[in-house]
Amino acid sequence: MDPSAAVPAEPHADRRLRVVLADDQDLVRAGFRVILGAEPGIEVVGEAGDGDEAVAVTTRTEADVVLMDVRMPRVDGLEATRRILGTAPGAPAGPVGARVIILTTFDREDYLFEALHAGASGFLLKNAAPEDLIDSVRVVARGDALLSPEVTRRVIARFAGRTAPAPGAAGWRPPELTDREFDVLVSLARGASNAEIAGRLFMGETTVKTHVSRVLTKLNLRDRTHAVVYAYENGIVAPGRE
CATH class of the missing domain: 1.10.10.10 (Winged helix-like DNA-binding domain superfamily/Winged helix DNA-binding domain)
Incomplete structure (x- = not known):
């Protein structure tokens, strides 16, 4: 973890949370867009079908939260997360305030533990209930609670032993x-x-x-x-x- 990575400031209370959806499946993005777009105080400001687009859209829109799939064409979600958050070697600092939620189906948990090291703030199951999606975006934007503790602990518990203390x-x-x-x-x-x-x-x-x-x-x-x-x-x- 980059010791120089500052804790991002909370989004201003007088504007809506700005969210970017990054997933190569159109239906997944469409479903999330409908749910989030109907929620007061949240705005979907951009979408991306691969990691390159995710970085560009997040930077351009100054998004607060990015919902990031891992396996995408061209540049995957892990590298995109590193670029957005400025944790890639030699990368410039990422957009101020941006936080990343990894979208997962749990078929590759090793990806998810690597995502934590890349700077992601937590995980969201793709089949999550609409209220969980909305709550996750708000929670991560505030930065004051661990997203999906049961999910995060499962991943960490499985892979923490692979790294030397x-x-x-x-x-x-x-x-x-x-x-x-x-x-x-x-x-x-x-x-x-x-x-x-x-x-x-x-x-x-x-x-x-x-x-x-x-x-x-x-x-x-x-x-x-x-x-x-x-x-x-x-x-x-x-x-x-x-």
């Missing part, structure tokens, strides 16, 4: 974090929402949000999803261990 052995903890911030990081890694963290740690949700923000800032992480990746890769939590 960074510096410490079991029990290592980031020296930058206070005890309370570390507890919040552990809860994040287990897919807990702000409300669940507040209940577990006996604190208010506003305090939880403050701690989450400090964890992301101190560890130079893009968002909550990447805090989960960080925790697994560094051995702070392990698949199947509570």
